Amino acid sequence: MSDTPPRRPRILTEADDAPAQRLDFGWEQAVAPVAKPRASRRWSALGLAAAGLAVLLVGLSVLDVANFVTDQFARADWLGWVTLAVALLGFGLIAWAVLRELRGLWALEAVDAARAAFARNDYVAARAATLAWAARVPAASPSVNALRGANDLDSLRALLEAGPLAELDRATTAAGRVAAAQAVGATVVMPTPALDAVFFVWRGFRLVREVAAIHGLRPGIAGTFGLLRRALFEAGAVAAADVAIDAATQFVATHPLVKTAIGESGKGAVAARRMILLARAAARACRILPSS
Amino acid sequence: MRLAVTGLSRAGKTVFLTSLVANLLAAGQGARTLPAVEAAVGGRLRGARIVPAETQSTPRFDASGHLLALASDPPRWPERTEDLSTLEIALEIEPRSFLGKARGMLAGNRSVTLELLDYPGEWLLDLPMLNQSYADWSRETLARLRRGRRAQAAAAFLAFVDALPAGAPAEESLARQGFSLYRDALRTCRDTLGFRFLQPGRALNPGPRGEAPLLWFFPLPERVTGELAPLLRRRHEAYLDDQRSSFFDPFFRRFHRQAVLVDALGALHAGEEAFDDTAAALAAVAASLRGGLGLFDLLTGQGVRRVGFAATKADHVPSRSRDALLGLLGDLVGRDPAGPLDATTSVHAIAAIRCTEDDVATLEGRPVSVVRGVLMEGGVMRKVYPGEVPLRRPDAAFWEHAFFEMPVFQPPRLDGAGRAGIPHLGLDALLAQLIGDLL
Numbered sequence A: 001m002s003d004t005p006p007r008r009p010r011i012l013t014e015a016d017d018a019p020a021q022r023l024d025f026g027w028e029q030a031v032a033p034v035a036k037p038r039a040s041r042r043w044s045a046l047g048l049a050a051a052g053l054a055v056l057l058v059g060l061s062v063l064d065v066a067n068f069v070t071d072q073f074a075r076a077d078w079l080g081w082v083t084l085a086v087a088l089l090g091f092g093l094i095a096w097a098v099l100r101e102l103r104g105l106w107a108l109e110a111v112d113a114a115r116a117a118f119a120r121n122d123y124v125a126a127r128a129a130t131l132a133w134a135a136r137v138p139a140a141s142p143s144v145n146a147l148r149g150a151n152d153l154d155s156l157r158a159l160l161e162a163g164p165l166a167e168l169d170r171a172t173t174a175a176g177r178v179a180a181a182q183a184v185g186a187t188v189v190m191p192t193p194a195l196d197a198v199f200f201v202w203r204g205f206r207l208v209r210e211v212a213a214i215h216g217l218r219p220g221i222a223g224t225f226g227l228l229r230r231a232l233f234e235a236g237a238v239a240a241a242d243v244a245i246d247a248a249t250q251f252v253a254t255h256p257l258v259k260t261a262i263g264e265s266g267k268g269a270v271a272a273r274r275m276i277l278l279a280r281a282a283a284r285a286c287r288i289l290p291s292s
Numbered sequence B: 001m002r003l004a005v006t007g008l009s010r011a012g013k014t015v016f017l018t019s020l021v022a023n024l025l026a027a028g029q030g031a032r033t034l035p036a037v038e039a040a041v042g043g044r045l046r047g048a049r050i051v052p053a054e055t056q057s058t059p060r061f062d063a064s065g066h067l068l069a070l071a072s073d074p075p076r077w078p079e080r081t082e083d084l085s086t087l088e089i090a091l092e093i094e095p096r097s098f099l100g101k102a103r104g105m106l107a108g109n110r111s112v113t114l115e116l117l118d119y120p121g122e123w124l125l126d127l128p129m130l131n132q133s134y135a136d137w138s139r140e141t142l143a144r145l146r147r148g149r150r151a152q153a154a155a156a157f158l159a160f161v162d163a164l165p166a167g168a169p170a171e172e173s174l175a176r177q178g179f180s181l182y183r184d185a186l187r188t189c190r191d192t193l194g195f196r197f198l199q200p201g202r203a204l205n206p207g208p209r210g211e212a213p214l215l216w217f218f219p220l221p222e223r224v225t226g227e228l229a230p231l232l233r234r235r236h237e238a239y240l241d242d243q244r245s246s247f248f249d250p251f252f253r254r255f256h257r258q259a260v261l262v263d264a265l266g267a268l269h270a271g272e273e274a275f276d277d278t279a280a281a282l283a284a285v286a287a288s289l290r291g292g293l294g295l296f297d298l299l300t301g302q303g304v305r306r307v308g309f310a311a312t313k314a315d316h317v318p319s320r321s322r323d324a325l326l327g328l329l330g331d332l333v334g335r336d337p338a339g340p341l342d343a344t345t346s347v348h349a350i351a352a353i354r355c356t357e358d359d360v361a362t363l364e365g366r367p368v369s370v371v372r373g374v375l376m377e378g379g380v381m382r383k384v385y386p387g388e389v390p391l392r393r394p395d396a397a398f399w400e401h402a403f404f405e406m407p408v409f410q411p412p413r414l415d416g417a418g419r420a421g422i423p424h425l426g427l428d429a430l431l432a433q434l435i436g437d438l439l
Ligand SMILES: Nc1nc2c(ncn2[C@@H]2O[C@H](COP(=O)(O)OP(=O)(O)O)[C@@H](O)[C@H]2O)c(=O)[nH]1
Pocket: B007, B008, B009, B010, B011, B012, B013, B014, B015, B016, B077, B078, B079, B080, B081, B121, B312, B313, B314, B315, B316, B350, B351, B352, B353, B354, B355, B408, B409
């Protein structure tokens, strides 16, 4: 190839002068998400150590208590029974708490799975997830039959959006407004900005739990934290200049009681807006449909 | 983490950033737009979003606006960039280890923020000026202007400075006339000759603040010692101070990764002198980037650590020529062998927006690989033969029939909302190389 002189670059003329369609590489289909194989979990050394510690703590304390119970039985029968009852009650409560946490996390995972199914247009998975969800959420019970009858993804979506989700969104907005009004109040009542912040964190935490409850979720502590930080991430997607948020803020701000408070400081309006934003972001994280 | 995207004007920075943002956001939704990046993070990318605006005083890079323009019918490419703008993208990444996951449940997935910056490429060449005195700058610039084809373009200006008496007074009209002649010369060099080593940048692209008196200077021969010289020197100084405080210090001082975009093919087509000029401009910029790293930056590991050079618009050549394009780029940037300190440097050939398909045609009785795409002008489908791409700076015989301008192609059909990203070539490999280790 080196012996041929380079030929001049040029645009080749062609007879065809008709305007052409734009190129289409079928890109959308090519990049469409596929179900990902679950990333394999690796146990780091620290993770192993932590797990070992947990086993030791639980196992040894169980053994210790068991020994103690046998000792008590040796002393007197009635003493043994009472000790056994106390031990069972204590461990039972702990187990219950753990179970609650796990259930909360599992419910969140289920919602995520449903959303993912909708996102990748997987009708079968989406339908199953929707029906399981509808069984848990009271607001969805009137439309369970209709949902069962929906035989494609779009109608499933439309039914959800028009029925239960609209209802849940309304409830979410209401919860957001209440929190917003309280936040405005707090900026007036609290003596220092530091206390303001404490109130915000506490109220924000509660608001996220309320919104989760509206959506039929009962996240435990870990679940709520997870939800809170996801809500904060989603807050970016809920455009800061969202008209709906402006409208809702306006609504809260014109409430006669609130109006006087807002009049005093611009801080109040900002606080109200944050609460409403948080409610909407939390709702996005709890929704079984990816909101548009 | 700050990712600086540098490049001379028309190298494709704005388009690159637009494609980067669109493809990252799409990847965050699960689309496989950037397979190499996905592989680098081990499929743990959970989300990507634009960090909402706070109270920044710099304009926002309007990625969605550019995307809409590209997707609309008829499509429009971004306008010449007139101002700098920034955008931050947060990537949410699932931790790898079990303990990390447990922590992630409470504190959230790891989030990596990419700071992107778009600016007029002309301004980049003010960087080498920062460490030069007015006298040095004048001498070098005049010497460059008197060489080759530049001399024709700058004939009027050169005649003007050569006719200046040694005792030229600080006359405003003289300064203005000299500046406007100088600017005209720069413009001709840029627009019709394809030269890039043109200073000062704001003479070509004044930016949002428009033309201010501090711009009204031009290189002066040493022989002129009258009152005019100190006036021009003061303006030169004021100009550099202004560029430093409003552009370089706030935006350029600290970045961790750098993508340098080069329109290697365009430089090749613009002829021998323009090609060498581009190489010289790149070398000068690279040298000042290196010099700009203070001891503190080196000790703390701040500053550039990975640099990726990318030949843009790789869709202008058929896929078999892309390796040659890589070689050419390596040659173009590699002539200055001391790369930025201990940086892991790599070269890539990318197309931020793929606008063509490969095809074959018969030229002078021989089959050649060509590219095929819809031209912006007239909207007709055409095959384009971009010429042989040499592996390194070609010899004299090659330049005999250079001077070619690649036609502007229409971007392919795009989903207006950008949900599926933008078809590209090699963008993912560049990104994975630049930021893969941080993810
Ligand atoms: N075919 C093709 N053309 C491109 C590509 N990137 C940029 N261009 C062209 O190059 C021009 C300049 O790009 P731009 O991003 O504005 O350059 P900037 O001055 O560095 O910001 C655009 O208007 C396009 O016509 C690409 O990936 N493929």
